[in-house]
Amino acid sequence: MALERLGSSLHQALKKVFRASIIDEAAVKELVRDIQRALLQADVNVKLVLEISKRIEERALKEKLPPGISRKEHIVKVVYEELTRFLGEKPVPLKVEPGKRKVLMLVGIQGSGKTTAAGKLARYFQKRGLKTALICTDTYRPGALAQLQQLASRVNVPVYGEPKNKNPVKIALNGLKQFKDKDLIIIDTAGRHKEEKELIKEMKQLEKAIKPDEIMLVIDGTIGQQAMIQAEAFHKATPIGSILVTKLDGSARGGGALSAVAATGAPIKFISTGEKIGDIEPFVPSRFVGRLLGMGDLETLIEKVKEAEIKVPEKKAKAILSGKFTLTDMYEQFEAMKGMGPFKKLLKMLPGMSYDIPEEMLETAEEKLEKWRVIIQSMTPKERENPKILNASRIRRIARGSGTSEKEVKELVKQYFTTKRMLKTLRRKRLPFLGKRKMQMPF
Numbered sequence: 001m002a003l004e005r006l007g008s009s010l011h012q013a014l015k016k017v018f019r020a021s022i023i024d025e026a027a028v029k030e031l032v033r034d035i036q037r038a039l040l041q042a043d044v045n046v047k048l049v050l051e052i053s054k055r056i057e058e059r060a061l062k063e064k065l066p067p068g069i070s071r072k073e074h075i076v077k078v079v080y081e082e083l084t085r086f087l088g089e090k091p092v093p094l095k096v097e098p099g100k101r102k103v104l105m106l107v108g109i110q111g112s113g114k115t116t117a118a119g120k121l122a123r124y125f126q127k128r129g130l131k132t133a134l135i136c137t138d139t140y141r142p143g144a145l146a147q148l149q150q151l152a153s154r155v156n157v158p159v160y161g162e163p164k165n166k167n168p169v170k171i172a173l174n175g176l177k178q179f180k181d182k183d184l185i186i187i188d189t190a191g192r193h194k195e196e197k198e199l200i201k202e203m204k205q206l207e208k209a210i211k212p213d214e215i216m217l218v219i220d221g222t223i224g225q226q227a228m229i230q231a232e233a234f235h236k237a238t239p240i241g242s243i244l245v246t247k248l249d250g251s252a253r254g255g256g257a258l259s260a261v262a263a264t265g266a267p268i269k270f271i272s273t274g275e276k277i278g279d280i281e282p283f284v285p286s287r288f289v290g291r292l293l294g295m296g297d298l299e300t301l302i303e304k305v306k307e308a309e310i311k312v313p314e315k316k317a318k319a320i321l322s323g324k325f326t327l328t329d330m331y332e333q334f335e336a337m338k339g340m341g342p343f344k345k346l347l348k349m350l351p352g353m354s355y356d357i358p359e360e361m362l363e364t365a366e367e368k369l370e371k372w373r374v375i376i377q378s379m380t381p382k383e384r385e386n387p388k389i390l391n392a393s394r395i396r397r398i399a400r401g402s403g404t405s406e407k408e409v410k411e412l413v414k415q416y417f418t419t420k421r422m423l424k425t426l427r428r429k430r431l432p433f434l435g436k437r438k439m440q441m442p443f
Contacts, residue, residue: 006255007292009038023071028060042255043224056082087285092267096184103185108218110191113246117218118188119151120280130183135175136161137168138190169209200237207238214241221247227257231264242269327384372412378402
C-alpha cells in the first residue's frame with residue numbers, strides 16, 4: 001500500500017462521516033475502525049494505532065463542541081489534530097544563517113538514499129541564497145564520490161573528496177579547511193558494510209574530530225517499523241539531532257517509517273518526495289497530514305511558485321489581459337509549471353483536489369501538458385504569435401513534426417482560444433488576493 005493510498009483511505013473514512021445523516025456513537029466507532037485499518041495497512045505500529053484511535057474516539061464523543069462548529073467538522077478537526085500530534089506537532093527547522101558556518105553530518109545505512117539526500121539539501125539551501133558545499137567521506141562504496149560530484153555539478157555546488165585517501169577523518173578535516181567561506185557544509189559519510197562495528201566506530205571518530213553542529217540520520221521510508229530500530233541504534237552511537245526520511249513518493253510502508261521515527265523523539269526535519277534534486281521539503285506535520293487527508297497544502301504550493309520564479313512583467317501582464325496573449329506566452333507558462341514539479345503533485349496541494357480527481361485523469365492531464373509543449377515547439381514563430389493562420393496543411397505539418405495527431409493539435413488551438421477569451425473577461429476585473437487562509441474541509 002502506497003503512502004498515497006493511506007491518505008485516500010483516511011479521506012474516504014472522513015467522507016463517510018460527512019455523508020452520515022446522524023453522528024452517534026456507532027458512527028464514531030465505525031470511523032475509528034476505518035482509521036485503525038488504514039494505519040495498520042500502512043505498517044504503523046499497533047500500539048501507536050491503538051493510542052491514536054483511543055484519543056480520537058474519546059475526543060470525538062466527549063469533547064464539548066466549539067462555538068460555530070458542527071459535530072462533523074469537529075470530528076475532522078480531532079482526526080487532523082491527533083494525526084499531527086503523533087507526527088511531531090510543531091516543525092523543527094534546520095537553521096542555517098549567512099556568514100555563520102554550519103556543519104551537517106549525514107549518517108545512515110547503505111541504500112537509504114544518503115548521497116542523493118546530501119545533494120538535495122545542498123540545492124535546497126542554495127536556492128535560498130546560502131553558500132553550500134559537500135564533502136564525501138565514504139571510502140567504502142565505489143563510485144560514492146563520483147555520484148555526489150554528478151549530483152552537485154547539475155546545480156553548481158562544490159564537492160570535496162580524496163579518491164585515494166582511505167581516512168575519512170582526514171578527508172573531512174581537509175574539506176572543512178577548503179570550505180571556510182561556506183554557510184552550510186554537508187558531510188556524506190559511509191553506509192553500513194560487512195564490518196558494522198567498524199562503521200559505528202568510524203562515525204564516533206568523525207563526530208569527535210569534526211564536531212558537527214548537527215548530525216542528521218537519513219532513513220529509507222520503505223522500511224516501515226524497522227526505522228525505529230535504526231534510529232535508536234544510530235542515536236546510541238552518535239547524538240542524532242534530526243532525521244530525513246527518503247522515498248516517500250509512493251513507498252509501501254511510509255506511514256510506518258514516519259510514525260516509528262516520530263516515536264523515538266528525534267525530530268523529522270526533511271522528507272524526500274521524489275527522484276529529482278528539487279524533490280525535498282521541510283517536514284511540517286500539519287501540512288503533511290493536511291495533504292494526507294485531502295485538505296491540500298496551499299503554503300507549499302505558494303512556496304513552489306516562488307521557487308520557480310513564475311513572474312510576468314507588468315507590461316506583459318497588461319498586454320495579455322488586453323487580448324495580446326500568444327501561444328509563446330502559453331508555452332512560457334507550461335515551462336514555468338514544469339519547473340515547479342509534476343502537475344499531479346501540484347493539483348494534490350489544492351484543497352479538495354487530492355483524492356476527488358481520478359488517478360487516470362491526473363495522469364492524462366500531465367501527459368496532455370507535455371504533448372502541448374512539444375506541439376508549440378514544432379510551430380514557427382509566426383504561427384505561435386498568430387494561431388489564426390493555422391490551416392489544415394499547417395496543422396498536418398505540426399502534427400508530423402511533434403509526433404502527435406492532428407486532433408491533438410486542434411485541441412491545443414481550441415484551448416488557446418478559450419484561455420484567451422477568459423483572460424479578456426478578466427481585463428476590468430480585480431483578481432482575488434490570496435490573503436489569510438483557513439483550513440477548508442474538502443467535503
